[in-house]
Amino acid sequence: MSSLSEFDNSSADTDAPGLTKPAKEVTGEVAVSVENVSVTYRTTFERVPTLKQAMVRFGRGQKAVREVHAVRNVSFDVPKGSVLGIIGHNGAGKSTLMRTIAGILPPNEGRISVSGRVSTLLALGVGFNTQLTGRENVMLGGLASGLSRAEIMERYQEITDFAELGDFIDAPVRTYSSGMFSRLAFSVAVHMRPDILLIDEALSAGDAQFKNKANAKMQELVDNASTMLLVSHALGTIKTICNDCIWLDHGVLKMRGNPAEVVAAYTDFVKVKQSAEVLEDL
Amino acid sequence: MSTPSDSRTRARAMQTFEPHRAGIPPLLPYVREMWGRRHFAAELSRATMRAAHSRTFFGQFWLVLNPTLSALVYYLLVVIIAGGSKGPEFFAHLLVGLFAFNFISASMSMGAASVVGGGRLVMNTAFPRLLLPLSAVRTAFLRFLPSLIIVVVFFLLRVNGVFDGWQAAAGKGAATPLHFSPVQLLAIPVFGLIMLFACGLAAFMATLQVYFRDMTSFLPFFTRIWLYLSPVLWEVETAHEKVKQLLAFNPIFRLFEVWGDVIVRGTVPDTGVWLAAAAWSIGALLVGSLFLMSREREFAVRV
């Protein structure tokens, strides 16, 4: 079973829905379809790219651009309402895949179809400009992701109430602690009422109280039939929340199936004991 | 880049992300996306203005004072070099040209900073990146507007004879003294062309800045040379032969010719001049935006 993935979607719900898994029927509709997708980064590994360096390089006849094959020929479907966990080692291509599904990074090969509106909570926080205030950032992030001003105002109260930032909402984001930052990011992402929510290692900086609240919120979204893609190194969370799971290894889809089985295979593979901390962290 | 469209159709919309053929995203959906997110560009520009205090009284005051002072400095420079025979008509020419040039150069520098300064917004949100330089041009435009007050005040004073003494001291009068005429309304469409030109330039600089972060240190020198080579601090008729030959290659020459004709001289230039001005500005817009669009896929990983 550690061999290559089966692309059998029906196996996703054969697993008895546990307390925390989506309790409803997963309909046959596909929310996200990834077909033979490859993503290659072509980049220079300079700290800051400058004209000066480019000229020096040109003079020496060096080639600056290197290619990183971050995602290689990956295919899978995500049925509407399912919660897909994505696991894999650091640099496996998980974040890259998420950005491709979010439409930020068009694939080099293959195609991705997404039905419905996507909201992202990626590793770097929601689109925040640190010079501007939290309020301005909420507005800008919402407008950039295609909501109207009215739609944002409608959600604004919910967002700020949930983030519990108090007066800091009108302070420049550069004055936020990293926890405050991730609170706001999480709050914005979940309150955009997305059809598909992409979460990449959210909440690493939230405190215990906020983590509980965030978990409850995610549970609510799961119950409300939102489709969710969740990248996490917290294998326990993957096992409890997700009803489907994929394992990426060096950009290749290594396995797909029941979260418990995939996690077991993955831990077997990397020979990591599932310690309590790993389970606890979201 | 394909991203969710209009909020009404969005919920059911099926989006497909595929490799871009020929490196440029499909144009029509791209433009539709941009239109759908135009409020984002406006809000970004508004927030930028707020952060720079441009909307306070002193902020606005500075936006009037700063270009006036720089016009005075350049006037002084020209008078010293030319040996002191420049009347109010020349000053109006300098004022009007310099303010438009400042708008272009501000669009360029703010445009250059727009994508790189977009930071996490660029890394984590899918939207047409062309909106970033366009938003910068909007900011540059709003910062340009207050300087028009100076132009109007100067014209009023001149028409009411306040500068007659100056005129007498400068010697030979201009062919047409400053006056108000309906022709000056043409300045609005002309500025439209200048704006298109600025948008193209801002997009171009925004893209270059992603690859060469030291662009911003060269930019001031470049703009300064460009200013000296353009008929802003001098008039075409009195220019050196060699400089005149270069003018054909100066992208803003025709634009500024039309701009100065309709405002300062109150004349309507020939159709050929209009066409050349329009060609340069639309050309710049196309080159700049297509360059950005062909590269914007990489912005998310390079910013």
Ligand SMILES: Nc1ncnc2c1ncn2[C@@H]1O[C@H](COP(=O)(O)OP(=O)(O)OP(=O)(O)O)[C@@H](O)[C@H]1O
């Ligand atoms: N901006 C970039 N430019 C060049 N290469 C990159 C860039 N971002 C990521 N990569 C490379 O792509 C590969 C996949 O990275 P990615 O961030 O998707 O991994 P990940 O699975 O999210 O890892 P982690 O668990 O550490 O978050 C890595 O080899 C990484 O070095």
Ligand SMILES: [Mg+2]
């Ligand atoms: Mg990652």
